[in-house]
Amino acid sequence: MSVLASAPLKDEERNAAAADAVAAFLAEQESKSFLRFLTCGSVDDGKSTLIGRLLYDTKLIFEDQLASLENESKKFGTTGEDIDFALLVDGLESEREQGITIDVAYRFFATSKRKFIVADTPGHEQYTRNMATGASTADLAIVLIDARKGVLPQTRRHSFIASLLGIRHIVVAVNKIDLADYDQAVFERIVGEYRSFAADFGFETVTPIPMSARYGDNVTTRSQNMDWYKGPTLLDHLEDITVDDRVSDLPLRFPVQYVNRPHLDFRGFAGTVASGSVALDDEVVVAKSGKSSRVSRIVTMDGDLEAAQAGQAVTLVLEDEIEVSRGNMLVAPEARPHVADQFEADIVWFDEQPLMPGRSYILRTETDQISANVTALKHKVDVNTFAEEAARHLDLNEVGVINIATQSDLAFDPYAANRSTGAFVLIDRVTNATVGAGMINFALRRADNIHWQALDVNKASRAEAKGQKPAVLWFTGLSGSGKSTVANILEKRLHAKGKHTYTLDGDNVRHGLNRDLGFTAEDRVENIRRVGEVAKLMSDAGLIVLCSFISPFRAERRMVRDMLDAGEMITIWVDTPIEECARRDPKGLYKKAYSGEIKNFTGVDSPFELPERAEIHLKAGDRTPEEMADEIEAWMAERGYI
Amino acid sequence: MNAPLSHLQRLEAESIHIFREVAASFDNPVMLYSVGKDSSVMLHLALKAFYPAPPPFPFLHVDTTWKFREMIEFRDRMAREKGFDLLVHTNEEARADGVGPFTHGSSVHTHLYKTVGLRQALDKYGFDAAFGGARRDEEKSRAKERIFSFRNASHGWDPKNQRPEMWNIYNTRVAKGESIRVFPLSNWTELDIWQYILQEEIPIVPLYFAKARPVVERDGTLIMRDDERMEIAAGEKIEDRMVRFRTLGCYPLTGAIESEADTLEGIVAEMLIARTSERQGRMIDKDEAGSMEKKKREGYF
Numbered sequence: 001m002s003v004l005a006s007a008p009l010k011d012e013e014r015n016a017a018a019a020d021a022v023a024a025f026l027a028e029q030e031s032k033s034f035l036r037f038l039t040c041g042s043v044d045d046g047k048s049t050l051i052g053r054l055l056y057d058t059k060l061i062f063e064d065q066l067a068s069l070e071n072e073s074k075k076f077g078t079t080g081e082d083i084d085f086a087l088l089v090d091g092l093e094s095e096r097e098q099g100i101t102i103d104v105a106y107r108f109f110a111t112s113k114r115k116f117i118v119a120d121t122p123g124h125e126q127y128t129r130n131m132a133t134g135a136s137t138a139d140l141a142i143v144l145i146d147a148r149k150g151v152l153p154q155t156r157r158h159s160f161i162a163s164l165l166g167i168r169h170i171v172v173a174v175n176k177i178d179l180a181d182y183d184q185a186v187f188e189r190i191v192g193e194y195r196s197f198a199a200d201f202g203f204e205t206v207t208p209i210p211m212s213a214r215y216g217d218n219v220t221t222r223s224q225n226m227d228w229y230k231g232p233t234l235l236d237h238l239e240d241i242t243v244d245d246r247v248s249d250l251p252l253r254f255p256v257q258y259v260n261r262p263h264l265d266f267r268g269f270a271g272t273v274a275s276g277s278v279a280l281d282d283e284v285v286v287a288k289s290g291k292s293s294r295v296s297r298i299v300t301m302d303g304d305l306e307a308a309q310a311g312q313a314v315t316l317v318l319e320d321e322i323e324v325s326r327g328n329m330l331v332a333p334e335a336r337p338h339v340a341d342q343f344e345a346d347i348v349w350f351d352e353q354p355l356m357p358g359r360s361y362i363l364r365t366e367t368d369q370i371s372a373n374v375t376a377l378k379h380k381v382d383v384n385t386f387a388e389e390a391a392r393h394l395d396l397n398e399v400g401v402i403n404i405a406t407q408s409d410l411a412f413d414p415y416a417a418n419r420s421t422g423a424f425v426l427i428d429r430v431t432n433a434t435v436g437a438g439m440i441n442f443a444l445r446r447a448d449n450i451h452w453q454a455l456d457v458n459k460a461s462r463a464e465a466k467g468q469k470p471a472v473l474w475f476t477g478l479s480g481s482g483k484s485t486v487a488n489i490l491e492k493r494l495h496a497k498g499k500h501t502y503t504l505d506g507d508n509v510r511h512g513l514n515r516d517l518g519f520t521a522e523d524r525v526e527n528i529r530r531v532g533e534v535a536k537l538m539s540d541a542g543l544i545v546l547c548s549f550i551s552p553f554r555a556e557r558r559m560v561r562d563m564l565d566a567g568e569m570i571t572i573w574v575d576t577p578i579e580e581c582a583r584r585d586p587k588g589l590y591k592k593a594y595s596g597e598i599k600n601f602t603g604v605d606s607p608f609e610l611p612e613r614a615e616i617h618l619k620a621g622d623r624t625p626e627e628m629a630d631e632i633e634a635w636m637a638e639r640g641y642i
Numbered sequence: 643m644n645a646p647l648s649h650l651q652r653l654e655a656e657s658i659h660i661f662r663e664v665a666a667s668f669d670n671p672v673m674l675y676s677v678g679k680d681s682s683v684m685l686h687l688a689l690k691a692f693y694p695a696p697p698p699f700p701f702l703h704v705d706t707t708w709k710f711r712e713m714i715e716f717r718d719r720m721a722r723e724k725g726f727d728l729l730v731h732t733n734e735e736a737r738a739d740g741v742g743p744f745t746h747g748s749s750v751h752t753h754l755y756k757t758v759g760l761r762q763a764l765d766k767y768g769f770d771a772a773f774g775g776a777r778r779d780e781e782k783s784r785a786k787e788r789i790f791s792f793r794n795a796s797h798g799w800d801p802k803n804q805r806p807e808m809w810n811i812y813n814t815r816v817a818k819g820e821s822i823r824v825f826p827l828s829n830w831t832e833l834d835i836w837q838y839i840l841q842e843e844i845p846i847v848p849l850y851f852a853k854a855r856p857v858v859e860r861d862g863t864l865i866m867r868d869d870e871r872m873e874i875a876a877g878e879k880i881e882d883r884m885v886r887f888r889t890l891g892c893y894p895l896t897g898a899i900e901s902e903a904d905t906l907e908g909i910v911a912e913m914l915i916a917r918t919s920e921r922q923g924r925m926i927d928k929d930e931a932g933s934m935e936k937k938k939r940e941g942y943f
Contacts, residue, residue, distance in 0.1 A: 019907040025914065026837055030648045092786055092801050093935055102802055105785040106778045108831050115649055117829060129806040136808040245646070258662040262695035270691070272659045272810075301693035311647050313658035315693070326666055350806050366811055367666075423809050432815040437808045 032110065035243060036117045038134040039173075040162065041144035042154035043123035046175045048101055050144065050213035051120045052085020054235065057220040058109050072096065085213070102127055104134040113239045123154055128161070128397040129350035132437055135162050136423075139243040140169040142234070143194075147180040147210070151193045157383040157397075159194075163201035164346055164399065164439060166419050169241060170198070171234065172208040177226070178215055184228045197386070205241065209234055247310040251335035252276035252284065253413070253421050255367040256328050260315055268299055268315035269324055274366070274420035276332060278316070279307035286322060287329040287337050287411035293318040327368035329411045329421070337413045337421060340443035341406045342375070346415075348399050351428065351435035355394040355402070358525040360559040361435065362427040363406060366420060370410055371562055376403040392522045403444060407562070415439035430554050462542035466500045469641045470539040472564055473632070475548040476557060476611060477574035478603045479589055480581035482625055483548040486574060486618070489629040491546055499642055502538055503546040504531055519600050525556055532560035539568055544641070552608040570641075572632060573611045576620035578603045650838055654687065657826040659810060660789060661691035664771050664824050665698050667814035671771040671824075674760075675701040675728070677713045678890045679846050680775030680827055683835055685724065686844045687826060688773075700727040702763055702772075706755035707737055708892035710868050716847045731763035743894040744872065751892070757942045761797050764821065771814075771822045779831040783935035789828045795819035797941030836913060840906045850909065852886040852901040863897040 039047040073084040087096060095102050101122040109116050119134030121127075135141065141162040145155055162170070172194050180186040191208040198206065209218055210229055217223035220235040232240070257271040278284065278295060285292045297317035298305040308314045316330065324330065331337055349355050355374060363372035380391040380400035394400045415422030426436040463470050473490075475483040484505055494501050510517070514530055517523040528551055538545045551557055561569045581603070582590040593601035600606045611617075616635055618628045636642045647655070664671050673688060675681050688697040703717060721728040736754040743751040764772060778785045788804050790812040805813050816822060827835070839846060857864040858878050865872070867880055872894060874880060885898035886909070903909045934942075 019905070022907040022910045022914075026840070026910070029833075029837065030650065032649065033646075034649060034652065088782075090782075092783060094802060103786045103804060105782075106829065107785060108779050108829070130804075133806045133808060137810075257659070258666040260692060260695055266694060268694075270662050272655060299693065301690040309647075311652060311655055313655040313662075313691070362815070364811055364813065366809070367663075419809070423811060425806075425808055425811050425813065427813055427815055432813070432817060434805045434808070434813045437806065 028112075029110075029115075032113065032115050034115050034117075035140065035238060035241070036119070036138045037140040037142060037238065038104075038119040038121050038131075038138040038162075039142045039144060040121050040131050040135070040158040041123055041173075042146070042149070042152040043100065045123060045144040045146045045149075046086075046213045047123065047142075047144050048086035048088070048090055048105075048120050049084075050142070050173065050175065050211075050219065050234075051105075051107055051118055052088040053213045053216055053219050054118070055088060055107060055109055056085060057216060058111060058235075100124065102130070104130045106134075111235065111239055116238065121158075125154060125157070125397055128157065129348075129437075131158060132161055132165065132348055132350075135165045135167060136437070138167060139245075140171065140238070140241065141167050142171040142173050144173045144175045144213075145190055145194070147174050147177045147183075147186050147190065150190050151197070153384055155194070156197060156386075159198050159201060160381070160383055160386065160399065161348060163198075163203065164348065166415065166439075168202070168204040169243060170203050170206045171237060172206060173213075173234065174208060174210045175213055177210045178212040178217065182210075182223075182225045184210075184226070187229075200386075204244075207231070207237055207241075209237065247275045247420075248277055250275035250310075250418060252278050252282075252330070252332040253337065253418065254278060254284070254316065254330040255365070255421070256324055256326055256330065257367045259325060266317070267321070268297075268317050269330065270313075270315045271330075271367070272313045273308050273310050275310050275418055277307055277309040278330075283333050284316075284318070284330040285333045285336060286324050287331050288339055288409055289323065289328075291322045292333060293320040293322050295319075327365075327370075331411075337411045338443040339409050339411050341409050342403065342444040343410075343412070344378070344401065344403050344441045344444060345424070345438040346399065346441065347394065347402050347426075347436050347438045349394040349396060349436050351433060352396055353428070353435070354396075354521075355400075355426075355436060356392075356522050356525050357402075358522075358529040358559070359555055360429065360562055362429055363404065363410070363424050363438075364427055365410070365412065365424045368410060371407040372426070373405050373559070374402050375405045378402060392520070401441075402438075404438070412440050412443075414442055416441075428555075429558055459540050459542060462540075464542075466542050468499050468542070468544060470542050470544060471568055471570055471636070471641050472535045472539055472545045472547060472560070473570050473572055474551070474557065474560065475546070475572045475574055476551045476614075477576060478578055478581045478608060479550055479601070480584045480586055481574045481576035482620060482628075483550075483574045485625045486572075486628045486632070487546045487548045489625050490632055493629060493633060494544060494642065497642065499544055500542065501544045501546060503548070504535060504538075505547075506549045521600075524553070525559075528556040529559065532563050535560070536563050539564065550602050550608075552602045552606065554609045554612065557611065570616065570636075571611055571614040572616045572618060573614035574618050574620055574628070580620070650834065650841060653830055653834055654690070654838070656810075656829060657684075657687045658691040660812075660824060660826040661688055661697075661773070663812055663814065664773065665692070667812075668771040668822075670767070670769050671699045671773070672729075672764075672767065672769040673697070673699055673701045673773040674775070675703050675717070676775065676890075677703065677709070677717045677847060678775070679835055679839060679850060680777065682720075682844050682846050683830075683838055684773060684775050684826060685720065685726070686842060689724065696725060700729050702729045702731060702767075702769075704756060704759045704763055705730050705732045706751070706759065706892050707732060708743060708751070708755070708871075708894060710847075710849055710866070710890060710893045710896075712849050713847055713890060716845075720845070729763070729767070731759060731766070733759035733762060742871065743892060748895050752895070752937070752942075753940070755892075757937060757940050761941045764797065769821060770816055771824055773824050773826060775827050776825050777827050777830050777832070777835075781934045783938060787825065787828075787938075789825050790814065791823045791825065792816070793821045793823055793941070797821070799823075799938045799941075801935060801939070833910070833913065836906065836910050840910065847890060849887045849890055852884050852904045852908070854882045855885050855898065856880045857883050857885055857898055864900070865896075866893055866898055868893040 072087045105120045121131040121134040187210045211218040218233045253274040256269045260268040260270050282295050296319045299315040357377045378401040379388040413421045422440045424438045428435050517527050535545045592598045593604040788807045886901045903912045
């Protein structure tokens with residue numbers, strides 16, 4: 001930018017000269033290489049200040065922005081009379097007021113050699129997910145360390161997450177070195193500590209630079225205060241580093257994003273080449289079905305192409321009419337991805353609601369979306385010591401290793417082999433929040449070797465022999481609401497009619513199958529999961545299964561619903577007011593709960609999430625259990641279950 | 643085998659990916675078409691994303707009744723030539739009340755016509771995703787916004803609680819009444835936009851090019867008198883000056899800059915030596931600190 005800025009043009013010559021200068025400038029712009037990086041580290045280590053300094057020194061701050069920056073520095077600044085560069089990037093009101101970074105900011109700048117996108121990420125532990133967001137698309141991380149404080153827990157956490165997310169290049173920016181008297185010993189000690197804990201993180205380069213972002217030492221210009229430092233300035237390093245971009249050399253992966261069918265004669269598969277390249281007439285294989293075809297056209301609005309490489313968004317037309325839909329991938333026949341429904345993955349957890357084994361989530365990759373269960377939490381990682389620790393759940397900002405089972409096959413590569421096709425996020429089914437980010441390690445072989453046996457005598461034939469339609473009647477409601485009473489009456493009536501039934505009762509199951517489980521949130525999830533699986537087997541046997549469980553959480557009720565065939569789960573909400581339940585108190589539990597003798601009691605100090613989808617809503621109030629059983633029986637008869 | 647993708651190729655591919663993602667995952671998306679240069683680039687990218695099919699969504703213009711006349715002509719010409727489905731919505735209550743920037747001030751005007759007008763249109767058609775042309779380099783709060791930016795059922799943005807946006811995996815799930823604003827140009831800069839317009843020969847409103855236009859200097863800003871609704875105060879005079887616009891909006895709220903640049907090359911050359919940001923010509927940002935963030939929380943784009 002400064003090239004032209006130094007030579008303002010005169011009016012008369014301007015058109016011709018401008019055209020030439022602009023053409024030259026634009027040609028130069030197009031040939032520049034490109035780097036995405038982030039700044040991370042602990043609170044107050046000077047991340048935002050550093051980016052402000054980079055933008056300022058590379059002349060990317062306009063006059064009006066500078067004027068408003070000077071104003072705001074006076075108002076909110078933390079740097080006395082000087083300009084507070086952090087205010088350039090801390091764009092949210094609450095950030096400027098509190099003087100902290102909450103969310104990631106993306107800024108753009110360019111030098112004569114390179115264009116940059118920088119993500120300025122927050123240092124507070126509670127905003128770790130925003131740091132991960134910035135890191136997921138970066139190739140290099142600048143880890144800032146306050147020279148006075150040295151390596152802090154966030155330095156470790158951020159470096160670890162950067163490593164998990166596949167960042168291979170690190171700059172250790174020992175900042176505020178001015179406040180440590182430009183002391184080489186301080187610098188060496190911090191760098192030594194960093195190198196020793198990050199030794200196993202798989203970084204290809206770790207480049208330590210002593211700097212003062214506030215005064216500009218070693219940011220874009222060499223410091224006059226540190227003769228002992230012989231390495232590059234930060235900007236020199238960012239301009240020169242080679243970030244090995246091998247994505248084009250990997251095998252072809254083309255996740256199908258959108259099937260384009262404007263008319264009967266055109267069927268194109270639109271998507272972005274995630275890795276490798278594809279040329280006309282190449283053989284490609286549909287990952288999930290194994291069917292193959294050849295590429296007959298590579299369509300773009302600018303004309304058909306001969307070939308397309310990683311990063312290009314194109315539309316492929318195949319020679320044969322084969323089934324391919326969104327979520328599938330077209331891949332190189334000689335190097336196919338894994339296709340499995342169980343795998344192990346690293347996970348970073350983003351939600352206030354902890355991750356629990358047994359819970360069901362929506363798993364989303366670039367283009368695929370599948371219902372998934374976390375089947376095991378193998379361990380979590382202590383970000384201070386990097387030790388693997390046994391855990392029953394993962395809390396906000398924790399990192400762990402999990403096994404996942406998906407409802408149908410997923411096509412993927414290990415994240416270490418391919419960042420595009422090895423990544424996924426987990427989404428909460430109820431809130432739709434993005435609750436975790438996952439990186440696949442490997443497929444679990446079980447999935448490949450244990451196939452569901454297709455038996456000749458199946459559910460339909462078994463049900464037919466019994467003259468009924470299998471169903472799971474799921475009674476949910478507070479303790480003492482009358483679930484078991486109603487279920488018991490109903491079962492007697494069904495039995496009298498010659499129907500084949502079985503009752504799974506919360507208390508009874510806990511004496512046997514679930515004897516090992518307590519009443520923590522994790523154990524409640526597992527309790528319901530096992531009951532769901534048993535109910536599924538029984539309905540497969542053709543039975544009408546009656547289940548009476550408080551089952552207070554939507555996620556668990558939904559998990560059971562997902563296990564069963566459509567129409568098989570009948571949720572019956574026994575809706576008795578808590579005052580009435582507490583008055584009845586058949587087991588004396590409410591009394592104990594109110595006195596604090598037992599904890600996590602539904603309705604008292606643990607929530608009952610109202611069913612959003614109950615087939616039968618029994619407003620208990622003043623009705624007798626017999627009347628309520630009547631209602632269920634009528635409902636079932638009407639729909640042909642009995 | 644191939645040369646690495648150029649900067650513009652990368653940006654183009656990312657935007658196309660975003661367009662397709664929305665078309666594949668939402669029931670009822672819409673593109674906000676504001677007729678400016680960024681909208682022109684978005685239209686071009688949308689055509690590319692679905693070629694040979696037309697974009698599978700309508701285009702919505704929220705008309706404040708104070709846009710430059712040339713913008714409206716250009717808008718209608720584009721809809722005809724490119725054959726897209728154009729919806730135009732105006733906040734009729736505001737129009738009936740005679741709201742305008744001169745009488746009610748820029749805050750009230752913008753809030754009623756743009757923010758409320760947009761909310762009305764989104765509710766009326768029940769759109770669950772809306773493309774906007776905002777870029778992160780424009781303004782500080784935009785630099786913080788996700789590409790897929792969640793809005794609650796009353797269209798509000800909660801900047802402190804944004805969904806993490808990992809890799810190029812976008813969470814497109816919304817409950818009934820909620821929606822997502824999608825910004826395919828998030829990672830483009832003003833320079834990229836001009837460079838792309840030049841490279842792809844994308845048509846833009848002629849107001850971007852310098853020409854002698856009738857302007858009035860008011861509070862240090864050059865306002866083009868586009869119709870009789872702008873009254874001339876004592877001491878003010880209308881002069882023909884060579885001016886152009888870096889951004890386009892409501893004419894009373896959009897400052898012109900003096901310029902001789904009547905070609906794209908000339909505009910780019912001027913831009914490279916510019917010492918002020920493009921939003922400087924927009925009066926709505928200056929009303930109060932954090933002005934854009936406040937508007938966005940209320941449902942503005």
